[in-house]
Amino acid sequence: MSARTTTGRRYAARPLTLMVAAAATVTALCLGLLGSARAAVPTAPSGWTTVWSDDFSGAANSLPSNDNWIIDTGTSYPGGAANWGTGEVQTYTSNTANLRQDGSGNLRITPIRDSAGNWTSGRIETRRSDFEPPSGGKLRIESRIQMPNVTGAAAAGYWPAFWTLGAPYRGNYWNWPSIGEFDLMENVNGVNQVWGTLHCGTNPGGYCNETSGLGATRACPGSACQGNFHTYAFEWDRSVSPQQLRWYVDGVQFHSVNVNQMDASTWNAATAHGHFILLNVAMGGAFPDPVAGYKTPTASTVSGVPMLVDYVAVYSSGGGGTQPPTSPPPTGNTGSAYGTLQAESYTQQAGTTVENTTDSGGGRNLASLANGDWALYSGVDFGTTTARQFKARVASGAGGGVSGLVEVRLDSRSNAPIGSFSVGNTGGWQNWTTIPANISGVTGKHDVYLTFTSGQPADFVNVNWFTFSTT
Structure with a gap:
């Protein structure tokens, strides 16, 4: 309960209960x-x-x-x-x-x-x-x-x-x-x-x-x-x-x-x-x-x-997995639009969480994505050849009737999407599928926003990675 940034936070006085347990294993x-x-x-x-x-x-x-x-x-x-x-x-x-x-x-x-x-x-x-x-x-x-x-x-x-x-x-x-x-x-x-x-x-x-x-x-x-x-x-x-x-x-x-x-x-x-x-x-x-x-x-x-x-x-x-890395995961400039852009390597985000994935290749994925959530990927370079398609690796365990849009916006979250696709239940939150979508032609370097829009408040999608292509 430290000096942190929260909203409307307050503490109630409470008993100083002692909970002395066994000595630590370490x-x-x-x-x-x-x-x-x-x-x-x-x-x-x-x-x-x-x-x-x-x-x-x-x-x-x-x-x-x-x-x-x-x-x-x-x-x-x-x-x-x-x-x-x-x-x-x-x-x-x-x-x-x-x-x-x-x-x-x-x-x-x-x-x-x-x-x-x-x-x-x-x-x-x-x-x-x-x-x-x-x-x-x-x-x-x-x-x-x-x-x-x-x-x-x-x-x-x-x-x-x-x-x-x-x-x-x-x-x-x-x-x-x-x-x-x-x-x-x-x-x-x-x-x-x-x-x-x-x-x-x-x-x-x-x-x-x-x-x-x-x-x-x-x-x-x-x-x-x-x-x-x-x-x-x-x-x-x-x-x-x-x-x-x-x-x-x-x-x-x-x-x-x-x-x-x-x-x-x-x-x-x-x-x-x-x-x-x-x-x-x-x-x-x-x-x-x-x-x-x-x-x-x-x-x-x-x-x-x-x-x-x-x-x-x-x-x-x-642990059966890899030890935590000795340097921070990549964030910020995500490089080429035509490489695999890992969804968890955002620059900024709102409303998302990150979890380990069972998808092919392992790694991690963005999770708990719902209406109004977003993630920013700074400095994505589309080069001089026009990109016309977007695809993303997604999974959903959303309940019946719950679905939403995965959208791509450039340079500002208030700009209109250049492309999107709809996703509903894929059979589970770790049951992955790759979905393509056409986008308006893009060249040059841009900040890319993934935004998530749904008519229901429930989580509707996880994202593992995404990429762009010219065809």
Whole structure:
């Protein structure tokens, strides 16, 4: 339940229920990391592979690696909800006063109040958005973090967080919580607790009880959360049935959610795609306020107490499929119109999800496409020879009477389609067929939009790939 962009989001105060479970199966990743001294990124244990990591070993007063991280600034995403959708009062900046490596192997995210009472802070997110387990395998995301060392009235409004969002959130910013959010570590108001939460489905209510989510808390083992380093971890397990999500602090499991707690479509919408990782310290808003019972921050809130992050690491284990890639999937310029354009390699989208496909050649497909959804593919080059046909590999398990149009538009979603075809039930959501359509003649380089139109609100098609031809 971190400082994220959502709409109309609020949190209800809830009991701090302890859910202490068995020790983690990967305890070796966590043991011995409770002290304040810097720890290197742990070597992946036997059977696990390091997918990605950052130990923030840059020079003092430098920003985190531009290759690894995007720095969020301002009070919202472009076109997203104000105040990051959760009523936070701070403005995020790229100023090293708010966000910097300290030269001792830590990232420091520091909220600061100026003389006029305005707050600034820092927030970063990974450039990669493809973190997910291999088919039949597991993924572990972990970080060694010291929460801001402030408690009591001085901590009112502090909201440090380590969390993820589903990849389809990028470029949309209005599809939360359906695309999934995993809160690995959250804390508010200097309370000696770690919160772990899954957000999914619909808001309000739904299977994930939004806007609160499916969450649990516990005190940090051995020493207080504030002012001490602890290791916060999350395992996403596709190797068991039912599939399961698990939360840990210092190797102790304190929360889990499994696929049987919701319907398949809700689970898949939250988990059938990659996620990206975020770190931030927000001030005030829809989580600190109800926990405190009053508006935060206050005049008593102390400025300038940082969250320290020693490292972030992602590990993968097992699975019958390919390990997650070590570089981001291709996005942006999709190249020639006459090659195979993978539907999941969009530049921007709205309303879509991505899932693994059983179609010939494997890979992934766009899923859950319904009326009003769209995907953008930037810089598609048709060359000097006129393209006159479009075809796409599609599948549908839509119910009786549900169908729709797959349309191609150039350069703007408001432009008229240059071509389209109709698709209804093909015998199942992974029962694939290739459908052609004539298009108006096209040359040159264009941004290509796939748009989806239907007279019914239900999902009506999945798309694996598409291409263009001159005949």
